């Protein structure tokens with residue numbers, strides 16, 4: 001008989017009090033009978049995110065919702081590492097807390113993995129039945145420009161490099177994350193390029209991305225410069 | 239092999255062909271000298287074209303935003319019923 005897989009969903013949060021409640025509800029709605037746990041890595045959000053998570057634990061059970069907080073804002077990359085240490089699943093899913101990544105796509109990630117036996121399934125916005133909502137022209141332009149540059153010079157083998165809605169086989173994530181040094185925006189790109197170079201089997205599923213409704217984005221600023229530096233870094237190290 | 243080496247390898251191969259053309263004078267040498275310029279210009283055009291096409295056909299999903307708002311309302315309703323504080327939006 002086929003062994004039932006367990007899935008660990010790692011969600012980094014910083015000031016996502018409202019979003020995290022809505023997100024957890026939607027995860028439970030769409031994954032129902034599956035064996036999964038939600039690991040929330042909160043970096044000491046001042047807005048009471050952790051209070052909300054504790055209330056959710058009361059509601060859904062402490063064995064389904066794990067709060068693995070850290071004392072201060074230590075960044076996204078290390079947040080995934082931290083969550084990973086506490087993951088007990090065979091597969092790990094990473095997603096944002098801000099509802100840009102809708103839990104209704106979780107079943108398609110899982111199905112794709114089962115069908116293909118892939119090591120990694122990554123969500124892509126840039127294919128048919130994928131898409132983005134809420135970006136202005138400038139945001140679209142930088143996104144397209146970044147993508148064309150990366151496709152021309154890196155040949156990464158995936159269409160959406162900077163997306164962060166992904167499913168990994170746990171051992172694969174552990175292997176890849178340890179060789180990644182970039183932070184912020186470039187982190188996700190380095191993860192997938194390194195995985196691709198290591199020869200892991202990567203599959204894609206279409207997702208739609210609706211820009212966050214509540215709260216503010218924590219990335220930004222000199223994104224473009226960081227991206228170009230990251231691209232050159234990857235050219236020389238992968 | 240580091241990726242930059244692959245790209246350099248490709249560049250070397252292209253230059254070899256170019257030098258071959260210069261030496262063998264298959265094309266008039268005045269043209270052959272300009273070939274790298276053509277190459278760079280067409281690469282640039284390709285880039286702009288790809289960005290332009292990508293922008294024109296940028297996949298959007300306005301209906302998804304509406305669906306999300308419905309889901310948010312449903313989630314809020316549920317959490318409120320369970321006594322969680324979902325105020326202030």
Ligand SMILES: Nc1nc2c(ncn2[C@@H]2O[C@H](COP(=O)(O)OP(=O)(O)O)[C@@H](O)[C@H]2O)c(=O)[nH]1
Pocket residue numbers: 011012013014015016041042043073074075076079095096097098100212216217218219
């Ligand atoms: N734990 C932790 N989470 C973070 C940090 N920065 C961002 N996040 C979370 O990472 C996810 C993506 O961040 P977001 O600001 O939406 O980035 P954007 O979508 O690229 O604009 C959200 O769930 C954030 O709450 C951080 O320093 N620590």
Ligand SMILES: [Mg+2]
Pocket residue numbers: 096098100212217
């Ligand atoms: Mg976001």
